[in-house]
Amino acid sequence: MFTEFINVGTELLLGQVLNTHQQWLARRLADRGYTVDRQVTVLDTGPDIREAVRAALDRANLVITTGGLGPTSDDLTRQQIAGLLGLELREDPEVLRHIKSFFANRKRPMPDSTCLQAQVPEGATVLPNSHGTAPGLAIEVRSNPSDPEQCPAWLLMLPGPPRELRPMFQEHALPLIQNRFPIGDDFHCLVLRTTGIGESLVEEKIQAPLRSLLESRLELGFCARVGEVDIRLSCRGKEAENRIREARTIIEGEVGRHIYGIDDDLLEEKIVSRLREQGATLALAESCTGGFIAHRITNVPGASDVFRGGLITYCNKLKLSLLEVRAATLSVHGAVSRQTAIEMAVGALQVTDANHALSVTGIAGPSGGTEDKPVGTVWIGLASRGCNPLALKQFNPLDRETFKFATSQQALEMLRRRLVFKSGGEMG
Amino acid sequence: MFTEFINVGTELLLGQVLNTHQQWLARRLADRGYTVDRQVTVLDTGPDIREAVRAALDRANLVITTGGLGPTSDDLTRQQIAGLLGLELREDPEVLRHIKSFFANRKRPMPDSTCLQAQVPEGATVLPNSHGTAPGLAIEVRSNPSDPEQCPAWLLMLPGPPRELRPMFQEHALPLIQNRFPIGDDFHCLVLRTTGIGESLVEEKIQAPLRSLLESRLELGFCARVGEVDIRLSCRGKEAENRIREARTIIEGEVGRHIYGIDDDLLEEKIVSRLREQGATLALAESCTGGFIAHRITNVPGASDVFRGGLITYCNKLKLSLLEVRAATLSVHGAVSRQTAIEMAVGALQVTDANHALSVTGIAGPSGGTEDKPVGTVWIGLASRGCNPLALKQFNPLDRETFKFATSQQALEMLRRRLVFKSGGEMG
Numbered sequence: 001m002f003t004e005f006i007n008v009g010t011e012l013l014l015g016q017v018l019n020t021h022q023q024w025l026a027r028r029l030a031d032r033g034y035t036v037d038r039q040v041t042v043l044d045t046g047p048d049i050r051e052a053v054r055a056a057l058d059r060a061n062l063v064i065t066t067g068g069l070g071p072t073s074d075d076l077t078r079q080q081i082a083g084l085l086g087l088e089l090r091e092d093p094e095v096l097r098h099i100k101s102f103f104a105n106r107k108r109p110m111p112d113s114t115c116l117q118a119q120v121p122e123g124a125t126v127l128p129n130s131h132g133t134a135p136g137l138a139i140e141v142r143s144n145p146s147d148p149e150q151c152p153a154w155l156l157m158l159p160g161p162p163r164e165l166r167p168m169f170q171e172h173a174l175p176l177i178q179n180r181f182p183i184g185d186d187f188h189c190l191v192l193r194t195t196g197i198g199e200s201l202v203e204e205k206i207q208a209p210l211r212s213l214l215e216s217r218l219e220l221g222f223c224a225r226v227g228e229v230d231i232r233l234s235c236r237g238k239e240a241e242n243r244i245r246e247a248r249t250i251i252e253g254e255v256g257r258h259i260y261g262i263d264d265d266l267l268e269e270k271i272v273s274r275l276r277e278q279g280a281t282l283a284l285a286e287s288c289t290g291g292f293i294a295h296r297i298t299n300v301p302g303a304s305d306v307f308r309g310g311l312i313t314y315c316n317k318l319k320l321s322l323l324e325v326r327a328a329t330l331s332v333h334g335a336v337s338r339q340t341a342i343e344m345a346v347g348a349l350q351v352t353d354a355n356h357a358l359s360v361t362g363i364a365g366p367s368g369g370t371e372d373k374p375v376g377t378v379w380i381g382l383a384s385r386g387c388n389p390l391a392l393k394q395f396n397p398l399d400r401e402t403f404k405f406a407t408s409q410q411a412l413e414m415l416r417r418r419l420v421f422k423s424g425g426e427m428g
Numbered sequence: 429m430f431t432e433f434i435n436v437g438t439e440l441l442l443g444q445v446l447n448t449h450q451q452w453l454a455r456r457l458a459d460r461g462y463t464v465d466r467q468v469t470v471l472d473t474g475p476d477i478r479e480a481v482r483a484a485l486d487r488a489n490l491v492i493t494t495g496g497l498g499p500t501s502d503d504l505t506r507q508q509i510a511g512l513l514g515l516e517l518r519e520d521p522e523v524l525r526h527i528k529s530f531f532a533n534r535k536r537p538m539p540d541s542t543c544l545q546a547q548v549p550e551g552a553t554v555l556p557n558s559h560g561t562a563p564g565l566a567i568e569v570r571s572n573p574s575d576p577e578q579c580p581a582w583l584l585m586l587p588g589p590p591r592e593l594r595p596m597f598q599e600h601a602l603p604l605i606q607n608r609f610p611i612g613d614d615f616h617c618l619v620l621r622t623t624g625i626g627e628s629l630v631e632e633k634i635q636a637p638l639r640s641l642l643e644s645r646l647e648l649g650f651c652a653r654v655g656e657v658d659i660r661l662s663c664r665g666k667e668a669e670n671r672i673r674e675a676r677t678i679i680e681g682e683v684g685r686h687i688y689g690i691d692d693d694l695l696e697e698k699i700v701s702r703l704r705e706q707g708a709t710l711a712l713a714e715s716c717t718g719g720f721i722a723h724r725i726t727n728v729p730g731a732s733d734v735f736r737g738g739l740i741t742y743c744n745k746l747k748l749s750l751l752e753v754r755a756a757t758l759s760v761h762g763a764v765s766r767q768t769a770i771e772m773a774v775g776a777l778q779v780t781d782a783n784h785a786l787s788v789t790g791i792a793g794p795s796g797g798t799e800d801k802p803v804g805t806v807w808i809g810l811a812s813r814g815c816n817p818l819a820l821k822q823f824n825p826l827d828r829e830t831f832k833f834a835t836s837q838q839a840l841e842m843l844r845r846r847l848v849f850k851s852g853g854e855m856g
Contacts, residue, residue: 010649011649012450012451013464013465014454015453015454015456015458016451016619016658018450019447020446022441023444023446024443026443027442027444028443030442036442038468038470038471038476039440040468040469041466041468043465070627071628072627072628072631073631074649111632114628131827131830161652161654223444284740288726290725290726290727291714291718291720291740292719292723292726293719294740295723295832297718298718301795304742308743308746309741309750310719310738312726312737312739312740313737314726314732314736315732315736317736318736318737322750322779351749352746353745364726366729367729400727404723404726404727
C-alpha cells in the first residue's frame, strides 16, 4: 500500500501558512497501521494540481489532497481533478441545502460564489463538513489515467482549514479508508505520554529492560517536544496486543511517575478529570505565563465544573491588591521569588475559595533578566486546603511562547502529582 | 525560475515531527522575490531521495534539500546525490577539522561515524555549519542527468535541525542564491491583514476596482483563517512598486476599516504598540475565553508596559466578588448578556485602574446552550475612561478553541477601533 498526500496552496509555498496537515494526518494514519510514503505541496494553479494528482495516482493506492475546495477563484482542486478524471461536476442538492443553512444559522448573507462548493464530481462520495461549507469528496479511480491495468485507487479531497479537515477526517475519511484498506486486527499501537524527563534519560531507562520484546517485533519510538516526551510502541502479528501490554508494564515500572496519559491525552484533560473525580476546584494566579495556563485548562470541555477562575497579576500592584501579596515580600524577596509564588498561590486560594491554587511568577524575556535572576527564571507555587503551600524554581531560557508552554507544563505537572500522589514537591 | 524543496525524513511522514522548514525557507525566499514552486517530502531511503532529486532537476533551476546529512545509518542525502550525479565523495580536511574542534570545544568524545560528514562531493561548495557538524553543500549541476541541453541548476543541501539550517541559510545559502539568480529590484510584495470581514466579501469588494491593475501584472491572492483574511499583492517589473501602492490605496478605500496591519503584523502587536503610543493601559475580564486574550496580549514582548492584568471570572461568584457585577444583573439578565458584559468591563477598569478594559462572557460549548442563547453566543464589553461603556453581541458557533480565537479577534478588533477611530461600536 502506497499513500501520498498532496497539499494544495500557494500560501503554503509562499510561507504564509504552516502546513500542519502533513503531521496531523500522518500521525492519525500511523496510529492505525498506515504509513505515508510521500507528500507534495503544489501551487493552486490548475496544471500543477493536475500533474501532481496524475503522478500520485501512478504510484499510490490512496491519495489525499488538502485545500483548494473553497469558493474563491484560486480554489481549483475539485474542478481540476474532475477534469483530469473526465468526470462531470453536478450540483448536489443535499450539499447546497447544507451550505444555505450554514449561512442562515449564522444569520449571514450567502455570497453567490459559495454555491460552487455544491458541485460534486459524478460518482463521488460526499464527506459532510460539520464545521464549514466545502464538503470533502472521495472518488474511486478505477482505471488510472496513465495505466488502465492498475488496481483502483482512492482519491480523497479534504478542505484546507484544520477545524474543518480534522473532524471530517476522523468522522468520515478514516472509516472509509479503514473499510477500503482493511489492516486486519493484528496491528496495535500505544503512545505513553510523559513529562518532566528528557528523551535520552527515558531511552536509557527503558531500552535494556525492553530488549527481548524489541527482538520480537515490538517497535519503539520516541518523540520529544518542549516539556514532553512520547514513547510510541507498535507491533504487528497475533501477539501484538500482548507484547504491547508487557512493554507498558515494564515502562511503567521504570518511568511510571512521569506518565500522565496515553495516545492523545492532554495533561490539562487529565487534571480536569482528576479534579472532577475528587470533587475539587482549581484557581490560578499567573504572572509571566499571562493567562496561558488558564487557557489550557479552559480548553477542556466541562472545565467549568472544576475551574473557579484566575487572576493574571501582570503588574506588581495587582499582586498586592488582588492576591494580598505583602508589599514587604515584594521589596525584600522580589516578584520572582519563592515567597511571592507562595503568597500568590495562598492569595488565589482565599480569593476564589478553591481547593487548589497554582501560581507562577518569572521572567519570560526577552528583557527583564538580571545576573541573579536571568531570563527564564520562574517560581511555581502550589497551595491546597489542608496542606502546606510549596514552591519550585525552574529555569526555562526559551523564547517567549516556548517559555510559557514549558512553564505551564511544569505547573500542571506539579498539580497532577499532588492530585495523584498527594505530593507535588519532588519533580524530575 | 523554478524552485523546489525536497524535505528528507521518515519522521516527517510518520507525523512525529512538524515540517517547519517549508514555511520558514519559503517565507525568506518570497520576501526576496523568489517563489517556491513545489515541495516534496520523501522517506529517508536511497531510491526515494534519488528519484525526487532527479525529478526536481528536470524542472527546477534551484533545488534545496533539507535533512539526511547526519552521521547515522539513515542519513543518505549526501551519498545518494553524489551517486546520482556521478560525483566522487572526498574527505575535506577543513570540514574534518571543524568537526573535530566542535567535539573538542564541547569536551565530548567524537563518534567515528561523525567523520562521514567530512565527505564532500567533488566540485561542491561547502556551506559552514556554525551550530553543528554537518556542513551544507552547494553543487552546480551543469548537465542535467536526463536532459543534457538544460541550463545549469543549483542544488543546495541543508542540514535538518532548524537551529543549524536557519543561520546557515541566512549567512551562506541566501547570498549564494542571490548571486547566482540575481532578481533585480523589480519585485515587490505586500500583505494587507484584515479582520471582521469574510474572504468572499473582500474579494467581491476589491476585485472589480482592481481590474485594470490585475490586467497589468499585479497579482492578487487571499489567505483566509479564522477571524482574518490576508490580501497578498505582488508584482514584478519596473512599475511594481507603483502598482502595489495604487492597489493598496484602492483596497484601503474599499475595506480600509478592516485592515489592521501589513505583512507579519499581529493584531495583538498593533494593539500593544497603539496603547504604548497613547500612554494607555489595558485590563481584561474574561469568562468563556478563559485567559486566551490575556495570553495573546502577553505574547507580545514588552506587553508589561501597557497590560495591567486580567481577571478570569469563570464562575459567576467571582464575577460578583472580583468585578462587582451586581447579583441582580446576573439574575435578571443572565451571565451572558449586554448588562453583564458592561458591568464586567467597568469592574475591571475600576479594580485595575487601567484606561481600557475588555470583557467577554459567552457560551463556548459544547454544552451550556439554551434556545435563547445557543452555544456560540458571546457578549463583548468595552469600557474606557471618559467614554460610555459599550457591548456587542457576536455568534461564533465553532469548536471550543476556534471559538476562543474568533472571540478574542472580535474583542481585540473592538479595542483597536476605539484606539484608532475612537469608536468601537460598529463592526462588520
